[in-house]
Amino acid sequence: MAEVETSETILFFPSRLHEDHPRRETLRLSHLDADRNLEVPVRTVRFYAGRKDYNAAQQFDDITGALSVALSCYYPLAGALKRGRPDDRLAVHCQAGQGVPVVRASSRRTQAYFSDLLSSAVDSLAPGPEISEMLEHPLTLQVTFFTCGGYSLGMCVHHCLCDGAGATLFLSAVAEIARGASEMSTRPVWARDKLLGPRQLPRVEVDFSPFLRTKGRISDPYGGGTFAREYFHVSDEGLERLRAQMQGAPESPTFTSFEAVVAFIWRSRVRASEVVPDTKVKLVFSMDVRRLLRPCLPTGYWGNGCVPVYAQTTAGELSGRPQMETAELIRRSKRGVTAEYVQSFIDFQELHYADGITVGENSCGFTDWRHLDHSSVDFGTGGPTSVLPLSFKLLGCLDLCFLLPYPSVGGVKKGGFRALVSISADALPAFREEMKSLAET
Template identity: 25%
Template structure:
């Protein structure tokens, strides 16, 4: 029997809905070094699974109409998402990339698939059809010159609905993505009422520190000079659930191992994953290995940026050691390395890295990630389960094809809250098979979550 397919029912462009009294937005949005450095990275692809909010099926489901209406209102607040990227060449060897806030609009796709919520949640590995709940597989952020910066696909299932967003990362990071999703769901929950005021308006003015925005550009004349089209090898993708209780015990053990009270729950989780994946890969004793973490800068800057700053404000910090050191020491030793890398990321370091980038601009390529390390992305602090569109909380968060490679770990809050965590781990099949047999890892993991409507 052929696997189920996603059928596209309709597609349209959604533009911002503004009142005549509103002040028009800026005509352009400048991009910072953090924005430009990820031009060759894939779009963010993340979405939410819900039980069916309506008994009415396509093609005239009123829920779909409401989502279009509320998206239009959300774009009035998050106006950069309705624009397109544009490049101005100030010299033959210099590219100034920015967002043209031209209200070209976001794309909205209404789709359907003959699968159930259980078909998505029950398999051990994330089923392949989840990737079809998103568009722009393989698209990189630079492609926002010619394609929308935001595409929403609403896929009706047999007993549920999936709302997936493909979100250009030059517009914003994971914090900004979650902020947009939270405000869109808030508008929808209130019935898409006219002239809606949202509870947390975005701060759309970009932060450049002490840099002169006009000097922030790329030393390339052609996109081919810095854009890479990365394709991941076949991977296994699995969601591992960590209960509040198991995380508390893990944190306690990590702190006890190194006689400390400073290691956080997430740092302990990172250490566990780093050690366990390294064992699964049979890491050679003299091989250098890294645990990389995407880390937010908003609260680290002095003065701090608003948590509602809409743009990129993240960097990667790295804990590094050899295979012999990592696996001969205990959990707390590895957790302390992770803790030190986080603690060292100060305001001075953040500003210094911006200055260094301007002197030697670089664009990150996914192919540069080394195969002996792990990369911890996203955050369990992102309130994805708070996205109530008016028919209850989501039952799961899932992601698409984008930005995945051997060793990529994406963290989400657990659905039951209370500090629980879900990790989406991507590994080559032989390494995932070995991870599932790793006693230290599996003793902490719990897969006993019950998803309720």
């Protein structure tokens, strides 16, 4: 018997038509949303402890009832994605009668059984529609109940509609209503093509050519490849030891945990993969620019608010030079992200979208989920004990690493954090050896 059994899929509609929601309209996406590398599903699962005085039926009704209310303002999530002319970009087509599918499921297992697995079992806790199906329903949810009384919320959303912060903002609104609020405290903001659109005369002041390729229409910028996935513990002691080693002289800069760990993992992956020394290798990570722009993006803006940031060197230089220099390379890349960088990236998308834009080979991707406001997604039984990403096609890379907080057990969080790494199976044994020093206490 399957680990997870689905009982039904129900379509939930906005509880009322919001005043901003005409009977029929087409909403344009921003040029950050329309990045071809974001034409992928983002699948996540959030685990909850549940409450003894709440049965499964009550919890399901609370979540789905709140979903219907929230969709009155977040109605584009119930829309359909269609390509427009002449550039073939996606847009959201909204009309009355559209809804969001919610799968109801159960498992004979306890929540603890799934919380650290990387298998088809945990993968079955979130919907997995084909990308073609997601054009009709860009958001699908799944609520799964466990024998221990806990439950999980699986989510599959088309990346062009939101990033991790945007998805959290939406789910926080649903959770706020589920806890009894009459309306959400933060009103969602669209206006995407106006807030993050190209200049009237697009111009690219930042040179992206070392990092991005434009060569003909590319239906799948990710290509093929088979990768293994594994969790790696990063202890507080291991992190501080690494940062101290990178600091060098007393007057040297102190690197952030992100700069230090990413520099270490990037080098370790390239070493373990035995990349030829003179091969160019790239690092790409996402950086939130919501507060960088002037004016800042509105608090309720829930579209993609991150830009990709790049660093490049050769495999030989990365493996042979002090890690402090790699951390400094990452720091310089971060500091190079200005308002002009963001606008140039948007204009680059405007000028080259039809060409097909990819990151290319030998690229490692990193995304940091440690500081997303996961605790705000509380449906009345407490915030999630754990949040896991299930997708590995992000940032134009398959060779991806998530930095994740540890699950909360009884309100107490374990020290350190986890790195969830996707890497070729052949390189995994050597990479494990490289990572041991970060786990030591």
